Amino acid sequence: MDLQESVEALWRIEAPQLIATLARRIGDLDVAEDLTAEAFAAAIEQWSVDGIPPRPGAWLMSTARHKAIDRARREETARTKAPLLAAGRPEELPDIADQALNPIPDDLLTMLFTTCHPMLSPDARVALTLRLFGGLTTDAIARAYLVPSPIIGQRITRAKRTLAKARVPIERPSAEDLPHRFETVLEVLYAIFNEGYSASSGDRLVRTDLAIEAMRMGRILAGLVPTEPEVLGLVALMELQASRFRTRTDSQGLPVQLQDQDRRRWDRTLIDHALRMLDRALELSRPLGPYAIQAAIAACHARAATFADTDWATILALYDALLQITGSPVVELNRAVAVLYLDGPQAALDAVEPLRGDPRLARYHLLGAVRGDLLVRLDRHIEAAAELEHAAALAPTRQERQLLLTRMAACLDETASETNT
Structure with a gap:
C-alpha cells in the first residue's frame, strides 16, 4: 500500500475523531473539517519524507491543533480559543490500535x-x-x-x-x-x-x-453507549437483515423471497453476533423499543432451520406489540403476512383491506405486492394481475418491477388456462 492509499485509509479511521474533538473545542463543524483536511495534507507532505509515525492519530491531532491555534491567532480570537485548544495533549487522541483498550x-x-x-x-x-x-x-x-x-x-x-x-x-x-x-x-x-x-x-x-x-x-x-437497549436492538436488527444479503437476489439480480432463500448461505457469524446484541438489549429493557422488537422478529426467522419451522405465533405477537408503539401501516401490512401463515389467505386479506385507503401507502408498492399474492392464493387471478401491475408501476427498482410483472403474467396465463378448460 502506497502513502496515498495509507492516508486515505487513515482518513476513514481517524478523521471522524479529529473533526469531533476539534468541533467540540472550536464550536464550528466547518472549520473543524477544514483543519482536519489541512492536517492530512500536511501528513502527506511530511510523511513522504519521514515515513508514517508510530502514532499517526496523535500526530494528526497535534498538527490540527497547531493549525487551529494559528488560524485563531490570524482571526484575532486567540485570547478565547487558543487556550482551549492548547490545553490538550497530543496523546489525547488514541490510534485505532489503542481503541480496543481505551473507550471511544x-x-x-x-x-x-x-x-x-x-x-x-x-x-x-x-x-x-x-x-x-x-x-x-x-x-x-x-x-x-x-x-x-x-x-x-x-x-x-x-x-x-x-x-x-x-x-x-x-x-x-x-x-x-x-x-x-x-x-x-x-x-x-x-x-x-x-x-x-x-x-x-x-x-x-x-x-x-x-x-x-x-x-x-x-x-x-x-x-459509546453500551447500556442503551435500542442502540443494541438496532445493531442486532441490521446484522440479522444483512446476514441474508447473499440470498436476497438471484443470479439475475432479481429479488428472492424469504421462503425461497437458501438458509445454508446465511451469514452465521453475523447472526450469532446479532443474537448476542439482542440478548443484551433484552436484559436491559422491559418493555422493548421498536428496534429491539424488529430485531426479535428477524431473530425468529434466523433461528428457524427452514421456512416451515418459522414461529409465526411469536412473530404475530411481536408485530402486535410493534403496532401499538408505532401505529405504522407498514407494520400492519407486515403483520398481515404473519396472519397468512397462521390463519390463511382470506384472514390475511381481511387484515390488509383497511390499508387500501391509507394515504400513507398510496405509493407503496409492497401493499399491492402483498395483496396480489393473497389474491393468487385465493385463485382470484384477474384481480391479482391488476394489483400486481399497479404494484409494478410503483416499484422503485428495475428488478422489483420485473419480478412483479412476471408474477402478473403468470396470473394472466392462469386466467387464460381457466378460460380454455
Missing part, C-alpha cells in the same frame, strides 16, 4: 448528535453523518445514493450553514432532550442501512456498501 471518546457521540440534529432535513442528516461521522468522501456518498456529487456537496454545505446560523451548540443534549435526540440518531442510521438493504432507486436492489457503513457506525455508537 465522547466527542464522537457529541458530533453524531450534531449531524443528526432534528432541525436538519432527513437528506441533510444522512449526508452530513456519512461525511463527518462515517468519514466518506462527498463523491463516495454521491455514488452510493446515485446522485451527482455537487448535490451531496450542497446538502452538506447547507446543513453546516444551517447549524451555524442557528448557533446550535456542539455538545451532548440535556437529559430531558436525550431520548428524542437518540431517536433521531437511530432513524438516520437505519435510513442509511435501509437504502443499502432495499434501494429506493437505480438498477441494484441491494447496495451492501451503504448497509455495511450503517452497521459500522451502529457498532461505534453501541461502543
Whole structure:
C-alpha cells in the first residue's frame, strides 16, 4: 500500500475523531473539517519524507491543533480559543490500535448528535453523518445514493450553514432532550442501512456498501453507549437483515423471497453476533423499543432451520406489540403476512383491506405486492394481475418491477388456462 492509499485509509479511521474533538473545542463543524483536511495534507507532505509515525492519530491531532491555534491567532480570537485548544495533549487522541483498550471518546457521540440534529432535513442528516461521522468522501456518498456529487456537496454545505446560523451548540443534549435526540440518531442510521438493504432507486436492489457503513457506525455508537437497549436492538436488527444479503437476489439480480432463500448461505457469524446484541438489549429493557422488537422478529426467522419451522405465533405477537408503539401501516401490512401463515389467505386479506385507503401507502408498492399474492392464493387471478401491475408501476427498482410483472403474467396465463378448460 502506497502513502496515498495509507492516508486515505487513515482518513476513514481517524478523521471522524479529529473533526469531533476539534468541533467540540472550536464550536464550528466547518472549520473543524477544514483543519482536519489541512492536517492530512500536511501528513502527506511530511510523511513522504519521514515515513508514517508510530502514532499517526496523535500526530494528526497535534498538527490540527497547531493549525487551529494559528488560524485563531490570524482571526484575532486567540485570547478565547487558543487556550482551549492548547490545553490538550497530543496523546489525547488514541490510534485505532489503542481503541480496543481505551473507550471511544465522547466527542464522537457529541458530533453524531450534531449531524443528526432534528432541525436538519432527513437528506441533510444522512449526508452530513456519512461525511463527518462515517468519514466518506462527498463523491463516495454521491455514488452510493446515485446522485451527482455537487448535490451531496450542497446538502452538506447547507446543513453546516444551517447549524451555524442557528448557533446550535456542539455538545451532548440535556437529559430531558436525550431520548428524542437518540431517536433521531437511530432513524438516520437505519435510513442509511435501509437504502443499502432495499434501494429506493437505480438498477441494484441491494447496495451492501451503504448497509455495511450503517452497521459500522451502529457498532461505534453501541461502543459509546453500551447500556442503551435500542442502540443494541438496532445493531442486532441490521446484522440479522444483512446476514441474508447473499440470498436476497438471484443470479439475475432479481429479488428472492424469504421462503425461497437458501438458509445454508446465511451469514452465521453475523447472526450469532446479532443474537448476542439482542440478548443484551433484552436484559436491559422491559418493555422493548421498536428496534429491539424488529430485531426479535428477524431473530425468529434466523433461528428457524427452514421456512416451515418459522414461529409465526411469536412473530404475530411481536408485530402486535410493534403496532401499538408505532401505529405504522407498514407494520400492519407486515403483520398481515404473519396472519397468512397462521390463519390463511382470506384472514390475511381481511387484515390488509383497511390499508387500501391509507394515504400513507398510496405509493407503496409492497401493499399491492402483498395483496396480489393473497389474491393468487385465493385463485382470484384477474384481480391479482391488476394489483400486481399497479404494484409494478410503483416499484422503485428495475428488478422489483420485473419480478412483479412476471408474477402478473403468470396470473394472466392462469386466467387464460381457466378460460380454455
